Amino acid sequence: MKSFALAICLLATCATAEKPDVLVVLADQWSPRYTGWDNKEVRTPHMDRIAAEGMVFDACYVTSPVCMPARVSLLTGLYPHNAGHGLWGNGARYYPQPEDAPMFLDIQRAGWTTAQIGKTHWTAGPAWQERFKNSGAFFKALGLDHVADISGPPDSINGRDPYKEHLREHGLLQTVADDLHARYLKGELEPRASVVKVEDYHDVFTTGLAVDLIRAQPKDKPLCLVVSLHSPHPPLDAPGHYATMFDPEKLTLPASVPPKYLREGRALDHAETKRMLANYLGKLALVDDCVARLVEALKARGTWDSALVAITADHGEMMGAHGYLTKGRFYEEAARVPLVLRWPGHVKTGRSKAPVQMMDVYPTVVEAIGGELTPGRFAKSLLPIATGQKERIRPIAISEIGDKPPLRMMARDDRFKYWADEDREYLFDLENDPLEQTDLSTAPEHRETLNLMRGKLLTHLRSTQTNLSAGYKPKVQRLREAEQQRALQEK
DSSP states (O other): OHHHHHHHHHHHHHHHHHSOOEEEEEEESOOTTSOTTTOTTOOOHHHHHHHHTSEEETTEEOSSSSHHHHHHHHHHSSOHHHHTOOOSSSOSSOOOOGGGOOHHHHHHHTTOEEEEEEOOOOSSTTGGGGTOSSHHHHHHHTTOSEEEEOOSSOSSSOOOSHHHHHHHHTTOHHHHHHHHHHHHHHOTTOOOOOSSOGGGSHHHHHHHHHHHHHHHSOTTSOEEEEEEEEEESSSOOOOGGGGGSSOGGGOOOOTTSOSEEEETTEEEEHHHHHHHHHHHHHHHHHHHHHHHHHHHHHHHHTOGGGOEEEEEESOOOOTTGGGOOSSOOOSHHHHBOOOEEEOTTTSOSEEEOSOEEGGGHHHHHHHHTTOOOOTTOOOOOSHHHHTTSOSOSOSOEEEEEOSSSSOEEEEEOSSEEEEEOSSOEEEEETTTOTTOOOOOTTOGGGHHHHHHHHHHHHHHHHHTOTTOOTTHHHHHHHHHHHHHHHHHHHO
């Protein structure tokens, strides 16, 4: 009888292992300069442990260094110029058509419960109302079984998402609304402690909902859960002890941060930047503690040892580098993001320098669970790299901004980064100049490399011109004409 019971137990274990739970943690505005595995000033011991148990991708780029288009690419597996979400900013009237955004549908069809808890940011305002009666119908069409859309700190008292209702119930909503209104008037990067306690902070609330969902999930039903946290995105309002965890004077800024710079109407220097960074790192430490709670919930469920885990971000944060704040740039701080993949028994431990895209998480999950990927995706599974079968899955990673002039596009291979604005080009040698302080685009000795990188970007665009937006067509033509003109000059 004991042997029979043991056999049943082993079969159950095997079944769980063959159908792993999937956890994707998506932070918001997390710079790759501030990961605990590369920066000793950062305090993220739980994510550091996960990174040590899996593979770290050191050259992961978002398809656009802006929230909405990067997040939509994860759902679609397409570049912004393919799916029409090449938006500059987040205010354009847009929402992804479910037939073009099949990530959750692919996972759902494989037999997994699908859920996203936290920030979605797939649509600008109520654009989905053009086709759906309510947001629930929209989320269902995307293939989601469970959704808690928590946009982050509310800026008014009129919100209706679960977190705002929590604040209303505890008499905190007006206090938070007034505080945020004051922050935005003075600039959202002004660092100070949150007006709510740690237990009432939005990311802590979001994590609590995610933990409850994990606990409620039937043991025999595998779960794919995306937890999308608002931090460390501004406003810089780390709660409680997280606001004082770091001493600004003891922090180090990269050499790419100017001693003094003017940005968004504010005169900034190293001292002010360090104060912002201290609060930013405090919010990142809170993200780490949220991840720890998710891990403990999966351990209690008994699936942690077989779970597939991906930790990444929608874009980075400039934090003063090159005199810029926030996002929307092709510099490493904004266009590159951390990416960790952990899957015991499958994913090797170590690091990869191969160029990859954040949207590659989508086909990675689908392949891992044995699902079928919707045809026509340009995202690629990371598993060939993570399992040691291949060194790379694509020649370049790209990023882009805009769907009409002025357009900007970036390409990065194993060593060089190239990008094109409307009026000029840039070239950086990331191997010898990781802080991107020396533009090589006009150096005669690097003309061949410039032409090569421009050619790689053009080749990429030629091979991915499905539904190429009207705004991109003249840009591509100008790049081709410039390529031809330079070729004639060199003859």
